[in-house]
Amino acid sequence: xILVSILGFCVIFHFLAHYFxxxxxxxxxxxxxxxxxxxxxxxxxxxxxxxxxxxxxxxKSNFESKNLFLLCMSTGDHKNMGAKRKLELYxxxxxxxxxxxxxxxxxxxxxxDDPGIRWREEVVSEGVLQxxxxxxxDTILTFDRHGxxxxxxxxxxxxxxxxxxxxxxxxxxxxxxxxxxxNVLRKYSSLLDVPMSFILASVVYTASVKDWxxxxxxxxxxxxxxxxxxxxxxxxxxxxxINTFDQIKTGSQASVxxxxxxxxxxxxxxxxxxxxxxx
Ligand SMILES: [Zn+2]
Numbered sequence: 001x002i003l004v005s006i007l008g009f010c011v012i013f014h015f016l017a018h019y020f021x022x023x024x025x026x027x028x029x030x031x032x033x034x035x036x037x038x039x040x041x042x043x044x045x046x047x048x049x050x051x052x053x054x055x056x057x058x059x060k061s062n063f064e065s066k067n068l069f070l071l072c073m074s075t076g077d078h079k080n081m082g083a084k085r086k087l088e089l090y091x092x093x094x095x096x097x098x099x100x101x102x103x104x105x106x107x108x109x110x111x112x113d114d115p116g117i118r119w120r121e122e123v124v125s126e127g128v129l130q131x132x133x134x135x136x137x138d139t140i141l142t143f144d145r146h147g148x149x150x151x152x153x154x155x156x157x158x159x160x161x162x163x164x165x166x167x168x169x170x171x172x173x174x175x176x177x178x179x180x181x182x183n184v185l186r187k188y189s190s191l192l193d194v195p196m197s198f199i200l201a202s203v204v205y206t207a208s209v210k211d212w213x214x215x216x217x218x219x220x221x222x223x224x225x226x227x228x229x230x231x232x233x234x235x236x237x238x239x240x241x242i243n244t245f246d247q248i249k250t251g252s253q254a255s256v257x258x259x260x261x262x263x264x265x266x267x268x269x270x271x272x273x274x275x276x277x278x279x
Pocket of ligand 1: 040041044151154
């Protein structure tokens with residue numbers, strides 16, 4: 001009975017948070033005009049950033065899909081399936097609504113798809129800077145330091161972004177937001193995590209029931225990756241229903257490690273993830 005009540009509350013909360021415009025728009029990034037999503041592998045966009053992409057592409061905000069760009073830092077060739085996964089990404093993005101001409105997939109030998117490898121920050125930075133300037137980006141969305149799944153390729157992007165923010169190398173006024181990682185219990189709590197996530201975060205995008213179905217269709221387009229444990233992930237993950245972000249800002253201390261010309265350097269500068277209070 002208690003569980004049913006909690007579930008009922010979560011369903012109603014999610015309904016209000018998504019469909020009731022004053023709430024649903026309350027925590028979206030208000031001044032985002034040209035958005036770049038930076039991921040590590042084909043399927044990251046669907047598995048982790050789905051609610052955000054669909055909200056941006058399908059009119060939940062005053063935003064046009066032609067202004068949404070995707071930069072995927074590798075072809076996902078860990079098992080020599082890079083070429084196949086590239087095609088799958090294009091097909092998935094068609095379902096999500098990202099225009100094909102807005103998709104950039106890098107294929108650098110120094111950005112190998114491997115969960116055990118940390119990518120060098122200056123290589124990641126170079127790719128991000130090129131895209132950010134070429135597309136006149138004002139908002140960048142990417143992983144946080146834990147990379148949702150703990151994959152080192154994911155967290156490498158956060159390090160590179162923190163470096164770019166603290167070195168002020170991005171186009172002026174560009175804001176960078178990191179997708180918040182949550183613990184494993186919350187990660188697989190689906191609807192049950194929505195109220196807490198929505199209340200605690202300053203930037204939130206939610207998915208409707210229709211969006212949830214679209215995300216499953218997009219994941220099916222990633223045929224080579226859509227194996228049983230990812231099917232389970234798609235059923236129970238809260239990332240299919242809600243995305244919460246924190247802004248990466250200069251401000252307080254955080255450490256970033258980068259490698260330049262083979263020399264390991266440790267930076268300890270003024271950078272932080274801003275956790276703004278809800279307004
Ligand atoms: Zn990935």
